[in-house]
Amino acid sequence: MRYIIIFSLSFLLACKKDIQEVNMVYPKLDPIKGDAKAGNWKPILLTSPNEVACPAPVSINSTRYQGETQEIMDLQKNMSDAQRTIINYWRAGAVLRWNEIMRELVAKNNIPPYQNPDGTYPVPNASNPFAYPTFPFANPPYAARAYAYLSAAQYDALVSAYHYKALHKRPSPSENQPLIQSHFSSTSGSSFPSEDAVVMAVSVEMMKLLFPADTAFVNQKAREHVLARIAGGGNVREDIEAGEIIGRAVAAKFIARARTDGAGAAVGTPAIWESMKQSVVAKGETPWLSQETPPRPPMLPLFGNVKPFLFSTSDIASKLRPVPPPSTSSAQFKKELEEVYLVTSNLNREQERICIFWADGVRTYTPPGHWNYIACEDFVNQQISEVRWARNLALLNMSLMDAAIVCWDTKYYYFNPRPMQIDSRIKTTVGLPNFPSYISGHSTFSGAASAILSHLTPSQAGKYNAMAKEASESRIYGGIHYRSDCEVGLNVGNKVGEFAIKRALSDGAD
């Protein structure tokens, strides 16, 4: 009998399984500095902050305004727990949350397509995004570009919004109507237009372009965001609508750029892939070969031709593309290949941990997403304004996109083989990316990110540099890169980051 008791007791002791998700406990955004003059900061694509028009707000004594404050009071009277949860979620900040949503879309869509029965591979099609393979395959270059367009567009839209906020100076609903409880901090002295709505609208438009198959999910988030702002007493509906007008107009400029930046042609053609291979053969080097079965076409070979944000296309060949990798017949190459074999065949637990921590492979937000997460974790503690959030993330993400461009240019310019192509004894813990080795994408991304983040938060520079080095070396532990790939990649990334720093020093925000 006593065993039955023990049996039942242990069943009851079965522990609770809930986990604490880090991003669900972010504090309410309550900026130390309002950056009320951000309307004067230098935009990225806009020629001036009032290039997009914003209608003037109605008087706070008007029937419309009174009706809209009544809407808030009605919502607050009957607030449900679900609504409270939504408000708490959006209180952490609009730029932060839409960045997170973008990371989620990237992770969801970051899966290479399965092969056709004849051994070829289908290419996702933007005009038929729901059919398999769903559009897009959010691989690292695609993701880097997506983050950059999102952040840059958010930044320009907020610069414009801050211009109009300073112009109209409408107090927040709770300042006008004491019966309204505000769940948000006061928004830089003016709630018109709503900066949340600006960020929401510009993000929705960019995501519809970049992740068309996920529009329903994105629209749902947008509805919740608007609900949070109104029910939470942050804005009246007119603030929101004005923000949406600015957000959509700015998005249109960035969408026009995205349609002509060259990314659509980055897949290339079989003739281009072959000519890349032959140019390496002509130099007497060993060309890269896909190690997958069936052989998969290389990932976005013409991504190096995409138009960068921080420098001109001609700067790539003249200032950024590194010297060639060690020749596959050189002693240096043999030494580096041997290092990869030795490390991977005796991988210790700490190296395995580093490998997996930085893997950021299939079904993840990619290395650019990882650096966005790292940056956001730090910005959350700094209590900066929405516009500064957008500016910092725009600098980070333009660096990451431009790092991808230079890295992909270099990879396909030299087209050199991965370690296991030369030495089949080498195995990987993290999966082998399907594109040439030199230079390491992780290293280039990390070099660029650590450079600009160190400039934005100098107190954390040591941490960012150590992380970048670890991310870079993780690829040697993973058996998929030589040391040259990693060291040169970090260095090239740093140089890309320098361009972002130059911009940061002159954008009027410091």
Place this chain on the structure above:
Amino acid sequence: MRVLFIIFLMVHVAKLSYSQTDFDGLFMDRNYLCAGLVSSYSSFTHYWEGEKKRDNLNMGTVSNTSVGVMGNYGLSDRLNFIFNLPYVQTRASAGNMQGQNGIQDLSLWLKYALMQKKIFKGDLQLIPALGYSMPTRYYTPDVLPLSIGMQSRVWSYRMIVDYEKDHWYFTGSSTYMHRQNIFLDRNTYYTDRQIYSNEVIMPDVWMWNARFGYRNQDIIADVFYENMNTIGGFDIARNAMPFPSNNMDYHRIGAYFKYETPVNGLSILANGFTTLAGRNMGHWSGIGLGAFYIIDMTKKH
């Protein structure tokens, strides 16, 4: 170890059918230990991605080889303590993914003959069992299907019904496995949404097992059916890799054979299984071999 060896030499063995497993209706007598080595090999080439069956030319055949120590000790004639600790090695025959290896999970069971009753001239037993298994070290559960295990601590609550008549027997068991959360080496992961934590909720599991066979002083032979049903979890996305908290189900059949050798106390066993259907799971088939020895642990003068 030397003590164990000496005990080996001075064993006293009763000629009975003994059990080694946590799912049968047999018990070791008080103070007797039945211990041994089991090894197994299992593999799959096709697997179920969600419910869709496919292969993966970049993995080829995934195999799992294990060698383990197992034992069953009679705390009393009706209460047995069972332990098992395997070393596991995994490998993919194609592609470039690194196989994993190492000592996996220690599992411990208590099995109690709650009720033993004559019914229709046969013997009916009702046997509750409580199991706990835990990883003996951190191995990564994040490189499935090559991880050596799930890294979860598991409480298992099992009820066994065993009926034997004229040496023919039926044993049925049902097990609820409460799986504790596991931890990854990364701080975010995607299931059917993005989760910012290194902790993963492992869905619980129901296991059902039904065996029918013959047993006497010399042999045990049965055929069995086993079903694993994960309660919750998500499906592997098209062409993505598996994840520990996938909704993993299977239906398997197999056979088990054990033979008491003429050497007093020494028995050997063999078993095999194949998978009939599954979800987020390899189409595993496997064989196992083992050898056991019975030791009298009663203090001798």
